[in-house]
Amino acid sequence: MIPVTYYLILAVVIFTIGAIGVITRRNAIVIFMSLELMFNAANLVFIAYATHHQVLEGQLFVFFVMAVAAVEVAIGLALIVMIFRTRHSIDVDQVSSLKG
Amino acid sequence: MVVPDEVVFGVLAFMIVGSAIGMVTSRQTVYSALYLVINFISVALVYLTLRASFIGMTQIAIYAGAIMVLFLFVIMLLGPERLPPGRMPVWRRVVGILFGLGFMGELLVVLLWGQGQQAAIERPPDGFAGPEAIGLTLFNEYAVPLEVASVLLLVGIIGAVALAQRARKKEVDLLYVTAAEAEAVSAPEETTATQDAEEAV
Numbered sequence: 001m002i003p004v005t006y007y008l009i010l011a012v013v014i015f016t017i018g019a020i021g022v023i024t025r026r027n028a029i030v031i032f033m034s035l036e037l038m039f040n041a042a043n044l045v046f047i048a049y050a051t052h053h054q055v056l057e058g059q060l061f062v063f064f065v066m067a068v069a070a071v072e073v074a075i076g077l078a079l080i081v082m083i084f085r086t087r088h089s090i091d092v093d094q095v096s097s098l099k100g
Numbered sequence: 101m102v103v104p105d106e107v108v109f110g111v112l113a114f115m116i117v118g119s120a121i122g123m124v125t126s127r128q129t130v131y132s133a134l135y136l137v138i139n140f141i142s143v144a145l146v147y148l149t150l151r152a153s154f155i156g157m158t159q160i161a162i163y164a165g166a167i168m169v170l171f172l173f174v175i176m177l178l179g180p181e182r183l184p185p186g187r188m189p190v191w192r193r194v195v196g197i198l199f200g201l202g203f204m205g206e207l208l209v210v211l212l213w214g215q216g217q218q219a220a221i222e223r224p225p226d227g228f229a230g231p232e233a234i235g236l237t238l239f240n241e242y243a244v245p246l247e248v249a250s251v252l253l254l255v256g257i258i259g260a261v262a263l264a265q266r267a268r269k270k271e272v273d274l275l276y277v278t279a280a281e282a283e284a285v286s287a288p289e290e291t292t293a294t295q296d297a298e299e300a301v
Contacts, residue, residue, distance in 0.1 A: 003218040010113050012207045020200035021124035024193045033136050051150045052221050056237050059155050067249040071256035077174045078260040084178050
């Protein structure tokens with residue numbers, strides 16, 4: 001099989017693409033999808049090291065991360081729908097009423 | 101014929117990185133979602149090459165299945181293709197990409213500095229991370245975290261329903277919605293029905 005470093009580099013690249021997506025996009029849904037991408041990068045590192053050290057705990061962590069991500073998506077998308085109903089927009093730059 | 105592991109990994113990595121870039125750069129939100137499905141499935145295949153069969157299948161069922169269906173439901177509910185496209189100024193995009201690449205460089209330096217040539221991952225024994233092993237560990241040693249996760253899911257469901265309920269009641273007397281807009285908002289009753297169905301998922 002392949003050295004664990006390869007998986008590490010791949011995960012870093014995925015995480016960076018997700019971070020760039022969060023920074024440069026204004027569509028709230030695309031920002032959410034970029035967040036999912038970053039979750040995936042973290043999960044990939046967990047799985048790679050779990051197989052590397054031959055312990056099961058890393059995979060269980062990924063299982064719980066998936067559960068939390070599912071809850072986060074449900075709540076986040078409900079919030080986006082709410083914001084869209086009141087603002088008729090999901091552009092995050094326009095949701096600035098809490099600006100100080 | 102046996103394909104070398106490096107080739108399999110290379111093809112999957114190409115698919116993953118390509119679909120991730122496509123997701124971030126595509127104009128239409130629906131295309132972003134479909135690119136993300138490709139990405140999730142490719143990552144699940146990488147999990148399979150790491151002999152993590154249970155997590156790979158969970159990834160396909162939960163991420164590529166349930167979560168992406170939720171995303172597509174919301175995209176079709178809102179219809180963002182009818183919205184005026186919000187354009188980010190070019191300088192902000194460039195600054196964002198520069199910061200992202202700098203961050204990637206930092207991560208690579210921190211993680212890989214002085215690691216040298218690493219040995220390949222040893223092939224785990226058969227049934228290492230199969231459903232049986234995962235299930236036994238999950239229900240014996242991690243039973244309490246599992247219950248906490250289920251409570252969290254329940255709270256998430258209640259929270260999503262509560263958000264939608266409040267929206268329906270107060271819809272009309274929102275301060276910054278004019279009478280005409282309020283009509284336009286409350287008229288399509290099927291929107292709320294679709295949303296309820298989506299939260300049931």
